[in-house]
Amino acid sequence: MRTVAQAVTRVLADAGVRFGFTVPGESFLGLLDAFEAAPELTLVSTRHESGAAFMAEAHGKLRGVPAVAMASRGPGATNLSIGVHTARQDRTPMVVLLGQVPSGKLGRESFQEVDLAAMFGPLAGWAVQPATAAEVPAAVADAVARATGPRPGPAVVAVPSDFWDEPFEDQLPRPQPEAPEPVAVAELADQVRSARSPVVIAGARDTAAHRELVATAEALGLAVYTGFRRQDSFPEDHPNYAGHLGLTVPDPQRKALEDADLVITAGMRLDEVTSQGFRFPLPGQQHVEIPTAAAEVLRELRESLPARQRDWSAAHQAVREHMTPPETDDGPAVHPTDVVRALRELAPRDAVVTNDAGNFSGFLHRYWCFTEPRTQLGPCNGAMGYAVPSAVSAKLAAPERTVIAIVGDGGALMTGQEIETAVRNRAPIVVVVFQNGLYGTIALHQAKSDLRLSAVDIGAIDFAGWARGLGAEGRTVNTREELEPAVREALSSDRPCVLDVRTDPDVLTADTRLADFLEE
Structure with a gap:
C-alpha cells in the first residue's frame, strides 16, 4: 500500500516533474525517502533553502516544467521564501512542498510553527495546508495544475509531518490545469493589418515561440522588443530587433515603442521594468496580450495575413550602437x-x-x-x-x-x-x-x-x-x-x-x- 508521500511523488513524476531541491528537514522525512526511491526523480541536497528555491525556479524557467522546492517548517520555509517571490514575479512554474508541525500540535505555537498557508498565500498567490492526510495528493496535483496554468507561478502545499507516512488507498489524482482564455486571432489579424507601426514585446522563452516570432516578425514587418531579463526571446542581432526594455533604456531605443499604434505582449506579463515604470502602453495605443501558447497564436496570425515589409533600420541601428x-x-x-x-x-x-x-x-x-x-x-x-x-x-x-x-x-x-x-x-x-x-x-x-x-x-x-x-x-x-x-x-x-x-x-x-x- 502506498503512503501519502509515495502517492505525492507518483503524482509529481506522472506530471513530468524530474527534479527536487532541498535542505533536508525532519518534518518531511517520508517525502525525502519517497523522492529518493522514485526512479524518475532526482533529489538535490543544497546548502541553503534559498539556494534550493532559486534552483527550482531556474529549472522551471529553463525547461518550462516545474521543479519542486522542499523545506521544513518555520526557519526553513522562511529561508526558501525569496525564491518563491522570484517565481511569482517572473511567472515561473514551481511547486513548493513544506513540512509542518504534527497535526496534533497545530495552532499551539509549537516548535518552529508558522501558519505557512497564511504566510505564503500573498507571496505565491496560492497556498494550502490540507486538513487530512488523504487530501494531500490532491492538493499537490492542484499545485502542479496552478503552477503550469494560464498564469504560471509558484504553488505551495504545507503538510503536517505525520501525514507523510499515512496510508493512501484512493486513486491517484491528476493535475487539471485551467484552460487559457483563447486569443481572438481574427481580431488581432485585423488590428495588425490596419496598424501603421505594430510592435511586439516578447517574453516567451521556449524554442517554438522563439522560432515562430522570428518568422512572424519577418513576414508581417513587426518590430520586436524583449522584456526585462527575457532577452533570449528574440535574436538581438536580427534587423527587426528594437531593444531590451530593461533598466536605463536610452531614448533612441524607446522611439519605435513610443511611435507604435499597436503593442502586442507575447508570453509575459507587462511588469514595471518592462513597461518602463508602467508608462507603456501609452494612451491611444492598442494593447493585445498573448499570455500563453505564443507559438501557436503567432503562427495562426502569420498564416492569416499577407506578407508586409516595414523599415525598422533606424530602430535596429540605435540598438547596434548601444550594444557595441x-x-x-x-x-x-x-x-x-x-x-x-x-x-x-x-x-x-x-x-x-x-x-x-x-x-x-x-x-x-x-x-x-x-x-x-x-x-x-x-x-x-x-x-x-x-x-x-x-x-x-x-x-x-x-x-x-x-x-x-x-x-x-x-x-x-x-x-x-x-x-x-x-x-x-x-x-x-x-x-x-x-x-x-x-x-x-x-x-x-x-x-x-x-x-x-x-x-x-x-x-x-x-x-x-x-x-x-x-x-x-x-x-x-x-x-x-x-x-x-x-x-x-x-x-x-x-x-x-x-x-x-x-x-x-x-x-x-x-x-x-x-x-x-x-x-x-
Whole structure:
C-alpha cells in the first residue's frame, strides 16, 4: 500500500516533474525517502533553502516544467521564501512542498510553527495546508495544475509531518490545469493589418515561440522588443530587433515603442521594468496580450495575413550602437565591459548565462547579444544571490551546455556556497565574480541622492581560494592581460571554476562613474 508521500511523488513524476531541491528537514522525512526511491526523480541536497528555491525556479524557467522546492517548517520555509517571490514575479512554474508541525500540535505555537498557508498565500498567490492526510495528493496535483496554468507561478502545499507516512488507498489524482482564455486571432489579424507601426514585446522563452516570432516578425514587418531579463526571446542581432526594455533604456531605443499604434505582449506579463515604470502602453495605443501558447497564436496570425515589409533600420541601428562594446581605458583594475566581451567571444552561442542583481549585470544586458532561446536566467524581482544556484540547476538540467554565472561579490557571499553543490553533483559551471568591494547599486543611489555612502563596503575576499576550499577550481584575474587566458581555461575545465575578477569600483555602469557624483 502506498503512503501519502509515495502517492505525492507518483503524482509529481506522472506530471513530468524530474527534479527536487532541498535542505533536508525532519518534518518531511517520508517525502525525502519517497523522492529518493522514485526512479524518475532526482533529489538535490543544497546548502541553503534559498539556494534550493532559486534552483527550482531556474529549472522551471529553463525547461518550462516545474521543479519542486522542499523545506521544513518555520526557519526553513522562511529561508526558501525569496525564491518563491522570484517565481511569482517572473511567472515561473514551481511547486513548493513544506513540512509542518504534527497535526496534533497545530495552532499551539509549537516548535518552529508558522501558519505557512497564511504566510505564503500573498507571496505565491496560492497556498494550502490540507486538513487530512488523504487530501494531500490532491492538493499537490492542484499545485502542479496552478503552477503550469494560464498564469504560471509558484504553488505551495504545507503538510503536517505525520501525514507523510499515512496510508493512501484512493486513486491517484491528476493535475487539471485551467484552460487559457483563447486569443481572438481574427481580431488581432485585423488590428495588425490596419496598424501603421505594430510592435511586439516578447517574453516567451521556449524554442517554438522563439522560432515562430522570428518568422512572424519577418513576414508581417513587426518590430520586436524583449522584456526585462527575457532577452533570449528574440535574436538581438536580427534587423527587426528594437531593444531590451530593461533598466536605463536610452531614448533612441524607446522611439519605435513610443511611435507604435499597436503593442502586442507575447508570453509575459507587462511588469514595471518592462513597461518602463508602467508608462507603456501609452494612451491611444492598442494593447493585445498573448499570455500563453505564443507559438501557436503567432503562427495562426502569420498564416492569416499577407506578407508586409516595414523599415525598422533606424530602430535596429540605435540598438547596434548601444550594444557595441567600446574600447576601455587602462586602469588599476579590470573593466566590466572587457569581462563580458571576453566571455561572449569565447563562450558558445547557446551558453546559458545566469545573472545576479547588481549594477554589474547591466554590462551583461547591454553587451552580451543573446541570439538563442533559453540562454538567459535572471531574477526579474532583482533578488541577490540568484546567479550561482541557478547556474547549478541549469547545468543539472542541461549537462551538455556551457553554463556561466555572472555575480557580484555581494551576491556571491549570499549563496556562493552552492558551488559545493556543483562540485558534489559534478556540474562544471563557470562562476565569474565581479569583485569591486562595493554594493554598487546602492552606492550609486546614495551618491545620486547626495547622501553619504553607508553600509555599502564589502571586504576584500579571496574568492579563488574560497572556491578551492569548496572543491572547485579558482583563479584570480587582476589585469586585462590575465582575463582571456583565465576565461579559456575555465570554459574548458571539467570541474566547477570560479574566476575572481577584480573590477574597478568607480565603474558602476557603462556610462557612469561613482566619482562623478562624489566630486564637490
